[in-house]
Amino acid sequence: MPRKALIIVDVQNDFCPGGALAVPAGDEVIAPLNRWAERFSTESWPVFATRDWHPADHVSFRARGGPWPAHCVQGTPGASWHPDLRLPPGTVVISKGDHPDREAYSGFEGTDLERRLRELGVNEVYVGGLATDYCVKNTVLDAVRRGFTTYFLTDACRAVNVQPGDADRAIAEMEAAGARPIAG
Ligand SMILES: [Zn+2]
Numbered sequence: 001m002p003r004k005a006l007i008i009v010d011v012q013n014d015f016c017p018g019g020a021l022a023v024p025a026g027d028e029v030i031a032p033l034n035r036w037a038e039r040f041s042t043e044s045w046p047v048f049a050t051r052d053w054h055p056a057d058h059v060s061f062r063a064r065g066g067p068w069p070a071h072c073v074q075g076t077p078g079a080s081w082h083p084d085l086r087l088p089p090g091t092v093v094i095s096k097g098d099h100p101d102r103e104a105y106s107g108f109e110g111t112d113l114e115r116r117l118r119e120l121g122v123n124e125v126y127v128g129g130l131a132t133d134y135c136v137k138n139t140v141l142d143a144v145r146r147g148f149t150t151y152f153l154t155d156a157c158r159a160v161n162v163q164p165g166d167a168d169r170a171i172a173e174m175e176a177a178g179a180r181p182i183a184g
Pocket residue numbers: 052054060071072097
């Protein structure tokens with residue numbers, strides 16, 4: 001029997017329009033994710049929400065030679081959930097990238113996400129959020145590698161597209177790994 005969980009990836013102010021590392025149209029994921037979250041909550045299936053939770057001197061920041069402007073610094077408004085995101089009661093928050101010297105695009109990297117999913121008997125995960133070509137992709141690939149049946153939510157992801165086509169390549173990579181696209 002499938003035992004499902006929803007994994008909402010990094011729907012934080014800094015990744016939405018106006019934020020320090022805004023994903024184009026990033027806030028468009030919120031309405032579909034709210035619907036997914038409500039559906040899961042109604043079925044009593046668990047909901048997880050990952051967040052970038054960086055110290056001020058994080059290795060991914062340009063000040064340390066990384067690729068990104070400072071973003072999602074712990075305790076700042078930029079690191080907060082977008083105000084329109086409706087996380088159901090009981091949502092499990094997974095903080096990642098909280099070590100100054102380690103980057104973590106995947107929600108599984110350096111966190112207890114896998115253990116928490118296993119404890120709940122989850123074997124099937126649904127992943128959406130920001131951004132398609134970084135944290136969603138890496139979370140999806142890690143879920144597949146760990147043996148979860150993995151769906152990515154095509155209506156609830158948006159991409160950075162540093163290079164044109166990055167989103168399409170990310171989707172192709174997720175599908176080639178065995179993840180399945182699903183629309184709401
Ligand atoms: Zn980050």
